[in-house]
Amino acid sequence: MKRILAFIIMIFSVFSFSSCSDFTRQVTRQSFALDTVINITTDEKDQGKIGEAFSLCNEYEKVFSRTDSESELYLLNNGQGELTEDIENVLEFSIEMARLTNGAFDVTVAPLVDLWNVKERKAPPSGDEIEIAQSKVGYEAISISPLSFNGKSVDLGAVAKGYIADKIADFFKSNGVENAIIDLGGNVVLIGEYSVGIRSPFNPDEIFATITLKDKSAVTSGAYQRYFEYEGKRYHHIIDPRTGYPSDSGIASVTVISPSSMQADALSTSIFILGKDAISLCDKFPDTDALIIMENGDVITTENFEKKYQLKK
Ligand code: ADP
Ligand code: MG
Secondary structure, X not given: OOEEEEEEEOOOOEEEEEEOOOOOOEEEEEEEEOOEEEEEEEEHHHOHHHHHHHHXXXXXXXXXXXXXXXXXXXXXXXXXXXXXXXXXXXXXXXXXHHHHOOOOOOOOOHHHHXXXXXXXXXXXXXXXXXXXXXXXXXXXXXXXXXXXXXXXXXXXXXXXXXXXXXXXHHHHHHOOOOOEEEEEOOEEEEEOEEEEEEEXXXXXXXXXXXXXXXXXXXXXXXXXXXXXXXXXXXXXXXXXXXXXXXXXXXXXXXXXXXXXXXXHHHHHHHHHHHOHHHHHHHHHOOOOEEEEEEOOOOEEEOOOHHHHOOOEO
């Protein structure tokens, strides 16, 4: 029932192409928000709603940005402002994830993220600097009711894009959109059925494999987009709070598939840090699967992955 290849979108970590069961033309529009490139595709008749989705992204940026001095999260990190529903939802889930991963996933990682600042750094920080930043991390200090960050600094970069992608999908579905690709820098949510190409972490211009997804989210975490290199070693943006260094689990990329983009987002970051055995975390979430590409080229998936998603390499 799938139609002929209609378009190819180059996206952060997954390529999406081909599409739904009718022959309606589709339209893709691009924007920049949430510190990433956003591509949204709908049927031609729904293209007017893409602009509204971009506006939603801008609104959520005012909630979740850690750098915008007017955002809700910025105020909370500075001991001001009040907990709003969006932040509470994401924070509650993030604390649950921190417990599930024994603190490998920890949204109070901000001091380490700032220290490593992989966008601008040319060389790693010193051991002393790492130790100081590491001592400021610890999700256990966060209390939701009564609200207190207890001096911790929260970074929701590993989970907020998933939450926002889910919200845009809800907006589209409640407005009658039947086919869409919502791609927030690699956090992809599909409404309808699509073939999705998983990018090779070894050559990001190449497709490693394709899968078919319907009404699902696919989120990839990898070390091949945000990093710097020093003396032949790569230092990327996903930090293991237990060591204070970028994680080094042997995973080149992990793609998580789930009905919830927020869950897929947090899980992909968590598995990337913890390593291949953490693929079992998927069992704790409904209808959730993962495909891991190891640095040595090995591929590890959850059970029945190949059949369930028509994996083609
Ligand atoms: P991306 O944002 O590139 O799609 P991820 O979803 O994996 O990738 O999130 C990475 C971001 O999460 C980092 O840029 C940082 O803001 C934050 N982060 C880094 N390490 C951790 C960690 N151990 N726990 C929670 N968040 C983290
Ligand atoms: Mg993530």
